[in-house]
Structure formats: C-alpha cells, structure tokens
Amino acid sequence: MRILVLGGDGYLGWPTSMYLAVKGHEVFAIDNYLRRTVALATNSEALIPSPNLEERAQTFKDVTGSEIGVRIGDLRDIKVMEEAINGFKPDAVIHYAEQPSAPYSMMGYDEALLTLDNNLKVTFNLVWSVINHRPECHIIKLGTMGEYGTPEIDIEEGWIEIEHKGRRGRFLFPRQAGSLYHTTKIMDTDLLWFYVRTFGLTVTDLMQGPVYGLSSDETELDSRLLPNFHYDDIFGTVINRFLVQAVAGEPLTVYGAGGQTRGYLNLRDTLQCVELAALNAPEKGTLRVFNQLTECFTVNEIAERIQRTGNRMRLDVKIERIDNPRKEAEQHYYNPVHTGLLELGLKPHHMTDEVLDGMLETILPYKERINRGVIQPRVRWS
Amino acid sequence: MRILVLGGDGYLGWPTSMYLAVKGHEVFAIDNYLRRTVALATNSEALIPSPNLEERAQTFKDVTGSEIGVRIGDLRDIKVMEEAINGFKPDAVIHYAEQPSAPYSMMGYDEALLTLDNNLKVTFNLVWSVINHRPECHIIKLGTMGEYGTPEIDIEEGWIEIEHKGRRGRFLFPRQAGSLYHTTKIMDTDLLWFYVRTFGLTVTDLMQGPVYGLSSDETELDSRLLPNFHYDDIFGTVINRFLVQAVAGEPLTVYGAGGQTRGYLNLRDTLQCVELAALNAPEKGTLRVFNQLTECFTVNEIAERIQRTGNRMRLDVKIERIDNPRKEAEQHYYNPVHTGLLELGLKPHHMTDEVLDGMLETILPYKERINRGVIQPRVRWS
Numbered sequence: 001m002r003i004l005v006l007g008g009d010g011y012l013g014w015p016t017s018m019y020l021a022v023k024g025h026e027v028f029a030i031d032n033y034l035r036r037t038v039a040l041a042t043n044s045e046a047l048i049p050s051p052n053l054e055e056r057a058q059t060f061k062d063v064t065g066s067e068i069g070v071r072i073g074d075l076r077d078i079k080v081m082e083e084a085i086n087g088f089k090p091d092a093v094i095h096y097a098e099q100p101s102a103p104y105s106m107m108g109y110d111e112a113l114l115t116l117d118n119n120l121k122v123t124f125n126l127v128w129s130v131i132n133h134r135p136e137c138h139i140i141k142l143g144t145m146g147e148y149g150t151p152e153i154d155i156e157e158g159w160i161e162i163e164h165k166g167r168r169g170r171f172l173f174p175r176q177a178g179s180l181y182h183t184t185k186i187m188d189t190d191l192l193w194f195y196v197r198t199f200g201l202t203v204t205d206l207m208q209g210p211v212y213g214l215s216s217d218e219t220e221l222d223s224r225l226l227p228n229f230h231y232d233d234i235f236g237t238v239i240n241r242f243l244v245q246a247v248a249g250e251p252l253t254v255y256g257a258g259g260q261t262r263g264y265l266n267l268r269d270t271l272q273c274v275e276l277a278a279l280n281a282p283e284k285g286t287l288r289v290f291n292q293l294t295e296c297f298t299v300n301e302i303a304e305r306i307q308r309t310g311n312r313m314r315l316d317v318k319i320e321r322i323d324n325p326r327k328e329a330e331q332h333y334y335n336p337v338h339t340g341l342l343e344l345g346l347k348p349h350h351m352t353d354e355v356l357d358g359m360l361e362t363i364l365p366y367k368e369r370i371n372r373g374v375i376q377p378r379v380r381w382s
Numbered sequence: 383m384r385i386l387v388l389g390g391d392g393y394l395g396w397p398t399s400m401y402l403a404v405k406g407h408e409v410f411a412i413d414n415y416l417r418r419t420v421a422l423a424t425n426s427e428a429l430i431p432s433p434n435l436e437e438r439a440q441t442f443k444d445v446t447g448s449e450i451g452v453r454i455g456d457l458r459d460i461k462v463m464e465e466a467i468n469g470f471k472p473d474a475v476i477h478y479a480e481q482p483s484a485p486y487s488m489m490g491y492d493e494a495l496l497t498l499d500n501n502l503k504v505t506f507n508l509v510w511s512v513i514n515h516r517p518e519c520h521i522i523k524l525g526t527m528g529e530y531g532t533p534e535i536d537i538e539e540g541w542i543e544i545e546h547k548g549r550r551g552r553f554l555f556p557r558q559a560g561s562l563y564h565t566t567k568i569m570d571t572d573l574l575w576f577y578v579r580t581f582g583l584t585v586t587d588l589m590q591g592p593v594y595g596l597s598s599d600e601t602e603l604d605s606r607l608l609p610n611f612h613y614d615d616i617f618g619t620v621i622n623r624f625l626v627q628a629v630a631g632e633p634l635t636v637y638g639a640g641g642q643t644r645g646y647l648n649l650r651d652t653l654q655c656v657e658l659a660a661l662n663a664p665e666k667g668t669l670r671v672f673n674q675l676t677e678c679f680t681v682n683e684i685a686e687r688i689q690r691t692g693n694r695m696r697l698d699v700k701i702e703r704i705d706n707p708r709k710e711a712e713q714h715y716y717n718p719v720h721t722g723l724l725e726l727g728l729k730p731h732h733m734t735d736e737v738l739d740g741m742l743e744t745i746l747p748y749k750e751r752i753n754r755g756v757i758q759p760r761v762r763w764s
Contacts (some may be wrong), residue, residue: 003576078491124498160546162556199764209560
C-alpha cells in the first residue's frame with residue numbers, strides 16, 4: 001500500500017514509518033518538527049539524542065535497504081497538505097501530526113492556542129485535501145482513550161446504544177477529557193465524524209492509551225533509529241518518568257492517590273494496530289473506532305513494577321506521593337472494551353518484567369544526560 | 383447588571399442590546415461586521431437597509447434616551463477581547479459572535495475555515511479573558527438545537543443519564559450536527575465544558591432553535607432600529623425565505639419532503655430568555671444548558687401557515703417541493719424537552735397568524751428590493 005505518515009518524526013510516527021517500510025509498503029513521512037521545537041522551548045528535550053528526520057531516513061536506508069520518503073513541512077498550510085495528498089496519492093494516511101502534550105496545552109494561553117490551532121487545522125486540511133484529491137483514501141487518525149475521561153460506565157469502542165424513555169438510539173460514546181490537548185482530540189472527532197457523514201470519508205479512529213517502549217524490530221537495528229524518549233513532566237508519560245527517576249536514584253513520584261487507571265500498550269503493538277487498521281479498511285463512508293490498549297494499570301501498580309525492576313538492578317527505588325498537579329479522579333471505575341483490534345489479529349506484547357528491564361537497560365547508558373530539574377511537575381491545571 | 387454583548391450588530395445581538403439597555407442594564411456591544419462582510423461577498427445583503435452599529439446606537443439614544451456602548455473590533459484578536467473584558471468588567475457576557483450560516487460553512491474550504499477559525503477562536507479568547515480578568519463573570523453562550531441533530535430519542539436539556547450494563551452515568555447529551563457551522567458550535571461546547579470543569583467558569587449554554595420576527599418593543603420605535611432581515615439561501619432561515627417568496631409572488635420552495643421538524647421561537651422570546659439567563663446565573667463553576675424554543679413545526683406546516691397568511695393578503699401563494707440541497711432526514715422523530723426557561727419565567731409569544739401578518743406587513747414596503755436570484759439554493763452539501 002501507499003501510506004502517508006503525518007507527524008513522521010514523532011515518538012510513534014518514526015517507528016511506524018520504519019515498520020511499514022520494512023513490511024513492503026511505500027511510505028512517505030511529513031513533519032514540521034513541532035515536537036522538537038516545543039521540547040526545546042520548554043527545556044524538555046529527549047534523553048537520547050535523535051538525528052533529524054532526513055538523517056534518520058538515510059540511516060534506515062543504509063541499514064535496511066528500505067526507503068522512506070521524507071518532507072519537512074507544516075501541514076497547517078493547506079498547500080503542503082494538498083501537495084502531499086495529491087502528489088503521493090496515498091491509499092491510507094496515518095495522522096499523528098498533533099501537539100501531543102497534555103501539560104503543554106495547560107501552560108497558558110499561547111500554548112493552549114497553539115495546541116488548538118495546530119491540531120484542528122491539520123485535521124481540517126487533511127479532510128479537505130482528501131475530499132478534493134483522494135476521496136477513496138482511508139484516514140487513520142490517532143485519537144486517545146483520554147477523550148472518554150473516566151466515566152462511571154463501561155467504555156465501549158467509540159459507539160453506544162442508549163435506551164431512553166422507551167426509545168433507542170446509537171451515538172458516539174460521550175467524551176469528556178482531562179486536558180485541553182485531549183479536548184482538541186474530541187473536537188477532531190467531531191470534525192471527522194461530520195465530514196464522514198456528509199462527504200462519505202472513510203475513517204478509522206484509534207483511541208490509544210499511553211504507549212511505552214523503545215524497541216521494535218527496526219529501532220533495535222541501530223541506536224540512531226531509536227524513537228524520541230522524553231522523561232520530563234511535559235512530554236514524558238508516567239512510565240518514562242518513573243524509569244528515569246529509578247535510574248537517577250530519585251523516588252518515583254506518584255501524582256496524588258495513584259489510583260488513576262489507564263489502558264497501556266507496548267510500542268510494538270501500536271505498530272501492529274496501525275498496520276492492521278490500514279490493511280483492513282472499514283466500509284467506505286464510515287467512521288470506525290477502536291480502543292487501542294492491551295492492559296489496564298493504576299499508577300501505583302506501575303510504580304511498584306518499576307520499583308521491582310529497578311531493585312532487580314540494585315537501584316534501590318523509592319516511591320513517593322506528591323500533590324497532583326492535574327485535575328483528575330484519583331480513584332475511579334475504569335472498564336474499557338478493547339476487542340476490535342484483537343479480532344483483526346493483534347498479538348499483544350504485555351508489560352512483562354523483561355520489557356521493563358529492557359527499557360531500563362536502554363536508558364542506563366544515558367544516565368549522565370538526565371536533567372533532574374524537569375521531572376517534577378512544572379505545569380499545574382489551575 | 384453590566385452586560386457585554388459579543389456580536390452586538392447581529393440579528394439577535396442588536397435587539398438584545400436595546401432590550402437590555404431599556405431594562406436598565408449597562409450594555410456594551412462589540413462587533414467586527416463579519417456578517418455584513420460575508421453577506422456582501424456572497425450577494426446576500428439584508429432586505430431592509432440597516433445603519434451601522436454606531437449609527438444604530440446613536441438613533442437608539444435619540445429615541446429612547448438610553449445608551450449602548452459600542453466598539454468595532456475583531457474578537458479573534460485577544461487584545462480586543464481582553465480590553466473588553468478587563469475594561470468593561472461585565473457581570474455577564476452574551477456570546478453571539480459567531481459566523482452563523484450553515485450554508486456558508488458548506489460552500490468550500492475557505493468558508494469552512496473562516497467559520498471554524500472565527501467561532502472557535504472567539505470562544506477560546508473569551509474563555510481566557512474571563513479566566514484571567516473576570517473569573518466571576520457569567521458567560522451566556524448561544525448554542526443551537528442543531529447541535530443535537532435529529533436523534534431517535536427525546537432530546538433532554540443538555541444532559542442525559544445513561545444506564546448501561548447495570549451502571550449509570552451522567553453525560554452531555556450526545557451531539558451530532560448537520561452542517562460545519564453547527565459542528566463548530568458542538569466544538570465550542572466541548573471547549574467551554576472543559577474549562578468549566580477545570581477552571582470553575584460559570585456558563586449558560588442556550589441551545590436555540592431558529593428565531594423569527596422583526597418586532598420587539600424597541601425595534602418598533604423606529605424603522606432604523608429594525609434587526610437585519612436576510613431572506614437569501616445563505617443567511618435567511620426558512621420562515622424569512624417563505625415570507626419573501628410570498629411577497630415576491632414566487633412559490634414557497636420546500637426542501638425535499640418537508641417533514642424536517644425544528645423548535646422555533648419568536649425574537650421577543652430570545653430577548654426574554656437571554657435576560658432570564660443573566661438575572662438567574664447558575665451556581666459558580668457549572669455549565670447549565672437550556673433548550674431555547676417554544677413550538678415545534680415541520681417545514682410543511684410553516685409553508686402552509688405562510689400560504690394562509692399570504693392568501694389573507696391576496697398574494698396567491700403556491701408551495702413547491704425542490705431537491706434538498708442539504709443532507710438531512712426529511713421525516714424523523716423529534717421531541718425536545720424545553721422546560722428550564724419556562725421555569726425561570728419565560729412567557730412565550732407563539733407563531734400566531736397576527737405575528738406572521740405583522741412580518742409580512744413589515745416586509746411588503748421593501749418588495750422592490752427583493753433579489754429573486756438569491757432565494758433558491760446556491761450551496762449544496764456535497
């Protein structure tokens with residue numbers, strides 16, 4: 001297939017581009033380095049130095065013989081999007097090109113506006129370019145499980161049948177998110193669902209939980225092919241922060257009570273899910289939604305697992321509770337359905353001790369590069 | 383009260399500003415003439431010439447002795463919004479400042495982008511200016527019943543309790559709109575609801591049906607105080623279009639089967655509702671939603687009423703069915719709850735023969751100004 005990856009320099013975009021290219025797809029990746037720019041501006045750079053996207057593609061070609069087409073461009077500019085869609089004529093577009101940090105979106109007006117403007121405009125430009133130049137193209141959009149929030153009822157895969165006063169209707173599952181970033185993803189969904197109904201677009205929305213891991217078959221080939229690893233409070237997810245705290249000899253800092261439950265998945269599983277979605281397009285003119293996660297953990301459970309991992313490596317890991325900088329439920333019901341991708345053939349890689357050990361081993365050589373000042377919360381929700 | 387009206391030059395904004403000023407409130411109105419500019423660009427100007435906002439305010443002062451503060455400025459510019467909020471220090475803000483035409487939002491990329499960008503950015507700037515400068519201010523935001531679409535179940539007032547697999551949760555009533563314009567109002571709701579939860583804003587969302595009428599106690603004082611009356615396919619709602627077709631001696635053109643049902647209300651009732659919302663603010667830190675309508679009609683019922691009205695005036699009115707330019711259900715279930723505003727004291731003005739007669743009589747002197755070329759659909763949904 002011809003697959004266009006928007007946000008191809010990202011934590012997921014780069015490993016996805018490599019995975020798909022090795023599988024024999026024709027891959028073209030676009031990025032405007034927004035994450036790198038924002039990380040630089042907020043003193044939140046990745047732990048492991050990563051070459052730029054053109055250097056990565058060259059290294060990948062040298063190592064594997066496979067090619068990834070690359071362009072640096074800003075997809076908020078409709079001309080850049082149209083050239084990509086009309087020039088490359090993709091069968092599927094994987095849309096990762098969003099400002100992905102919840103804390104960044106909560107820093108202040110400018111950061112919130114950048115998040116709103118970037119995320120909606122890229123999605124909007126994608127919709128219009130596909131309508132005008134490639135209406136048969138399958139849009140695979142990365143949503144997030146965070147769009148659902150933590151409701152009192154089971155989270156279905158995107159849709160829910162509601163019985164009310166003796167009548168029934170089918171609706172998008174109600175969404176209610178915990179950050180402005182997550183709210184822009186809800187707004188993306190509104191936009192895509194409207195244009196699916198009205199212009200017959202074909203869309204898969206992958207409602208993804210937090211992803212962890214640095215390893216895929218491709219990233220293991222050469223350290224220059226590793227994905228970006230952020231451990232700070234702005235770009236680092238909880239697993240990364242805890243792993244780096246363990247390496248740095250600092251206590252793992254749990255936000256509040258630590259009962260916050262989320263559905264996680266291994267980087268290798270994101271790659272599988274995205275390809276499975278591409279190979280199995282939904283019926284034309286539909287919005288298909290999958291909940292993309294493999295296992296649920298509380299923050300406390302993750303802290304305990306990483307403590308065990310660290311202690312196996314004699315790191316003497318402590319756990320500490322700190323004030324929660326976010327506004328979120330710290331103990332709540334959480335039961336998301338996630339069968340759709342398993343039915344398509346997903347073979348999960350679970351968060352085993354070996355996986356966590358492997359992550360720690362990858363991080364350890366970079367211990368001296370850790371900036372301890374950026375791990376604790378720098379952004380508060382109010 | 384000190385009340386700021388955003389979009390104070392609009393069909394509703396101007397009569398609202400006058401109504402509140404006469405009631406003794408201190409009123410400040412801002413507008414960037416977006417509707418006038420777009421109407422000019424699409425050859426969709428109002429039937430009755432209307433003086434600009436500064437002239438209107440001067441006439442209003444001459445006639446009533448009451449004052450309305452006025453500023454021409456673009457609220458997409460955060461500086462303009464902040465000056466308004468911080469300078470005027472309103473107790474309530476009434477937010478009408480959106481691109482309001484569904485057909486305009488469906489014309490093409492540029493028009494859709496303008497709608498998305500204007501509507502979200504003004505709401506976003508309002509949120510941030512209130513957070514930073516006037517957190518106790520009550521935001522009264524005009525939503526639309528169109529956000530709900532035409533679901534198979536009863537439409538509750540903003541919220542619904544869902545029972546699912548033996549558990550219960552309370553959610554925003556699911557929204558699914560029929561145009562990009564209406565979709566931007568859903569996205570506004572997402573934005574406001576997020577910031578209500580996170581920063582404790584106080585918001586009333588008035589989910590309004592199509593408004594009809596030219597008369598309020600204030601507009602009747604002087605023809606220069608009349609609201610804008612649009613009858614074209616882009617800005618004219620179905621009632622206006624039918625009235626003008628009756629006057630022009632053209633058949634009333636029903637889109638498709640004509641079973642499309644909506645909840646309507648008289649301009650006088652919008653004015654009441656907005657003041658009732660302002661005088662009865664919800665609890666701090668909550669999002670209150672009212673469905674703002676008084677009667678439901680199908681398009682066929684409206685056509686028949688206007689036919690009767692026209693025939694009473696010997697206009698010999700015919701009704702004709704034409705291809706529906708929109709994508710919408712032409713026969714559907716529709717049962718919206720609308721008790722909240724009645725409980726606050728709303729006294730409805732129904733769509734009586736006298737009301738329709740009065741509208742026709744206001745329009746008749748402008749018969750020669752009717753441009754017959756702009757009444758039929760110029761915009762199709764696909």
